[in-house]
Amino acid sequence: MPEYQAAIDAILSGRGLGPRFRIARKEFAVELSPAGIPPLFSAFVDVYLRRALALARRFELTADEAGLDRTIETIQQALAEEAVMGLVQYAVLLFLTHHPEARTKIKIKPLEMRQPELVLPSSPLLRSLGAAAGGQFPPRAAAGAMPPDGLSFWREDPLINEHHEHWHLVYPTSLDPLPPIGAKGYPIGDRHGELFFYMHQQMLARYNAERLALGMKQVAPFATEPLTEAKFKAPIRQGYDPGPLKLWDGEKPYLFSSRPAGAAISDLTLDESATKGPNWPKVRPGAKLSRQSDFGNYLFDAAASGAYKLVSGTTVTADNLGNTTEANVNAVDFANVAQPANHPLYGNFHNDGHIHFMLYNNVAPYCVMAATTTAIRDPVFFQWHKLVDNVYFTHQQTLPPYDFSKGPEVTIRKHAAPGGKAASIDIILALEDQLPASIDNHKFGSRAYNQKATEAFGGAEWNTDYSNGTAYAQTREPIGTTDILFTEMKTRKINLEQDGDTPAHETVEYLSHDDFYYFIRLQNERETEQTVAVRIFLAPESEVADRRVWIEMDRFAARLKGLEQLVIFRPADQSSVVRKPALRPVDLTDEDGATREREAQAWCDCGWPYTVLLPRGTKDGMEFRLLVMCSSGDDLIMPDHPECCTSISYCGLQNLEYPDKTAMGYPFDRPFQKSIPETMHSFNNWASRTIRIACRSL
Numbered sequence: 001m002p003e004y005q006a007a008i009d010a011i012l013s014g015r016g017l018g019p020r021f022r023i024a025r026k027e028f029a030v031e032l033s034p035a036g037i038p039p040l041f042s043a044f045v046d047v048y049l050r051r052a053l054a055l056a057r058r059f060e061l062t063a064d065e066a067g068l069d070r071t072i073e074t075i076q077q078a079l080a081e082e083a084v085m086g087l088v089q090y091a092v093l094l095f096l097t098h099h100p101e102a103r104t105k106i107k108i109k110p111l112e113m114r115q116p117e118l119v120l121p122s123s124p125l126l127r128s129l130g131a132a133a134g135g136q137f138p139p140r141a142a143a144g145a146m147p148p149d150g151l152s153f154w155r156e157d158p159l160i161n162e163h164h165e166h167w168h169l170v171y172p173t174s175l176d177p178l179p180p181i182g183a184k185g186y187p188i189g190d191r192h193g194e195l196f197f198y199m200h201q202q203m204l205a206r207y208n209a210e211r212l213a214l215g216m217k218q219v220a221p222f223a224t225e226p227l228t229e230a231k232f233k234a235p236i237r238q239g240y241d242p243g244p245l246k247l248w249d250g251e252k253p254y255l256f257s258s259r260p261a262g263a264a265i266s267d268l269t270l271d272e273s274a275t276k277g278p279n280w281p282k283v284r285p286g287a288k289l290s291r292q293s294d295f296g297n298y299l300f301d302a303a304a305s306g307a308y309k310l311v312s313g314t315t316v317t318a319d320n321l322g323n324t325t326e327a328n329v330n331a332v333d334f335a336n337v338a339q340p341a342n343h344p345l346y347g348n349f350h351n352d353g354h355i356h357f358m359l360y361n362n363v364a365p366y367c368v369m370a371a372t373t374t375a376i377r378d379p380v381f382f383q384w385h386k387l388v389d390n391v392y393f394t395h396q397q398t399l400p401p402y403d404f405s406k407g408p409e410v411t412i413r414k415h416a417a418p419g420g421k422a423a424s425i426d427i428i429l430a431l432e433d434q435l436p437a438s439i440d441n442h443k444f445g446s447r448a449y450n451q452k453a454t455e456a457f458g459g460a461e462w463n464t465d466y467s468n469g470t471a472y473a474q475t476r477e478p479i480g481t482t483d484i485l486f487t488e489m490k491t492r493k494i495n496l497e498q499d500g501d502t503p504a505h506e507t508v509e510y511l512s513h514d515d516f517y518y519f520i521r522l523q524n525e526r527e528t529e530q531t532v533a534v535r536i537f538l539a540p541e542s543e544v545a546d547r548r549v550w551i552e553m554d555r556f557a558a559r560l561k562g563l564e565q566l567v568i569f570r571p572a573d574q575s576s577v578v579r580k581p582a583l584r585p586v587d588l589t590d591e592d593g594a595t596r597e598r599e600a601q602a603w604c605d606c607g608w609p610y611t612v613l614l615p616r617g618t619k620d621g622m623e624f625r626l627l628v629m630c631s632s633g634d635d636l637i638m639p640d641h642p643e644c645c646t647s648i649s650y651c652g653l654q655n656l657e658y659p660d661k662t663a664m665g666y667p668f669d670r671p672f673q674k675s676i677p678e679t680m681h682s683f684n685n686w687a688s689r690t691i692r693i694a695c696r697s698l
């Protein structure tokens with residue numbers, strides 16, 4: 001087993017493979033001439049992805065028939081044959097993500113250990129911190145976003161980038177006729193298209209919370225409707241220079257190009273077929289920006305009208321619209337032809353966008369938008385995805401509002417607070433250091449402890465307001481509560497490839513937060529038992545009326561006995577959006593990065609990093625609205641074996657249906673009958689509370 005791991009580590013990192021694969025670090029500084037660079041794999045390019053998926057399938061068959069030893073040989077052989085840099089590595093990642101046996105025996109190392117050169121900050125440490133601290137931006141940095149905006153700490157967070165990489169591995173843009181769910185091969189995940197939209201929408205909501213904290217507006221879409229060629233060709237105000245970032249794949253280092261401020265994208269004219277790459281104008285349906293803008297308009301038409309006018313007989317759903325926008329095998333115009341320029345009617349809008357940005361001037365090497373591991377570093381990623389999200393939003397706006405009056409008969413108490421804010425005595429927060437290490441000799445984290453802790457807020461204390469104060473367990477241990485959550489900027493070292501005996505590392509800054517816990521009080525108004533789906537969301541207080549800013553924080557099922565007054569104790573690290581096990585700073589600072597938490601791997605390793613569960617907030621505390629709403633327990637059916645991963649929000653369940661029957665983003669997935677603030681106040685099964693998030697290190 002360790003041999004497999006070493007072999008795979010070497011393949012995925014280029015390390016330890018002998019001189020052929022080793023490039024002295026100093027050579028990284030030499031920019032290779034474009035002609036000397038082989039084409040780079042991009043998961044946004046269907047000809048490549050199709051090949052990677054086929055290769056992953058070959059590895060899977062080999063593993064099943066001849067074992068993992070033979071699979072490693074097959075991988076080595078593929079490496080020797082493949083001209084496109086990184087393609088075999090991507091196939092290996094797909095194989096390791098999806099193959100049951102390989103997944104338990106071989107770990108995919110964290111991105112920053114696998115490809116440390118790929119997570120380097122674009123500009124030296126603390127530039128973005130300095131920006132936020134002074135409330136003004138530092139002098140033009142040597143690299144990074146141009147002009148700098150103080151958000152590189154977030155866009156360049158190694159774990160957020162790894163999340164994005166990993167999500168696209170779990171939900172690859174499948175391009176071939178698919179085996180049914182549960183069968184071998186790489187079936188498209190259940191509700192893939194809808195999840196594609198939703199996961200990226202949530203990234204935007206989180207990005208916008210960071211922007212608002214810095215006094216910026218929400219991110220603007222790359223272009224507005226109606227889309228035109230001229231709008232697509234307009235200069236892009238903000239550029240991006242990846243700085244020292246480089247990709248090490250096989251034999252050569254790969255330096256990403258930068259995209260200067262004010263540059264524009266253009267029709268794709270580059271023909272890389274001489275280096276075994278694509279002839280871009282031939283293979284991309286949206287190679288011409290006039291086509292790309294048409295495709296976008298057709299998608300908006302479909303979203304607004306509910307019908308695909310170019311394809312008869314299919315009604316628009318969030319799922320098929322997501323598939324068609326991405327675009328993948330379940331796109332409504334997928335022709336199932338083995339030619340690269342598939343999707344003749346609605347184009348390959350989202351993927352072609354990535355290609356236009358990675359090759360904005362038709363000169364290789366590519367910009368960071370080429371790779372799922374690096375794309376979100378570039379501010380234009382969010383502008384592009386805001387446009388993609390506008391397609392989703394346009395569809396959602398056509399849906400009839402929900403009738404929330406039929407919600408489950410549970411009560412969460414709340415009241416209005418001055419200035420349009422909200423309070424709720426049933427949404428209680430506690431920080432780690434406010435919780436006793438043990439209660440009545442029961443250790444923190446034990447079932448008995450949880451039981452005792454919840455007793456402090458129930459029974460005779462049911463009506464007491466613990467928004468911010470101290471409750472007492474029946475054995476008198478104090479439990480503090482809070483109305484403010486804390487974040488912090490921290491640093492850690494990334495170990496780079498060594499040059500001879502000299503260890504090399506780079507310090508990265510990253511956002512983290514204090515551990516926190518929810519105590520949620522729910523009153524069952526029914527005399528009979530019922531199960532409810534508890535949904536927790538967070539939004540910047542100033543924007544609560546905008547349904548697009550709500551960030552999903554958690555989603556779980558709770559069972560209430562008849563007329564029960566239930567207190568739920570819920571640690572934030574159990575969140576359904578978070579990748580498990582939750583990684584804390586202590587798990588990230590280890591010199592070789594090999595803590596038990598980091599090595600653990602299952603389907604659960606898909607999800608949002610725990611360190612960035614909370615937006616950073618501001619020095620003095622930025623106001624946010626925390627919402628708890630209960631919907632019918634019939635919607636959220638989690639499999640009941642304990643091994644089963646609960647990181648369902650962005651990942652669903654492997655080879656199973658997505659476990660929540662409601663639309664993704666529910667209840668924010670469509671217009672509201674009344675305003676959102678009014679709705680939150682109107683129903684017993686909804687409550688919200690204004691809290692603050694303060695960053696200690698600003």
Ligand SMILES: [Cu+2]
Pocket residue numbers: 164168200372
């Ligand atoms: Cu993506």
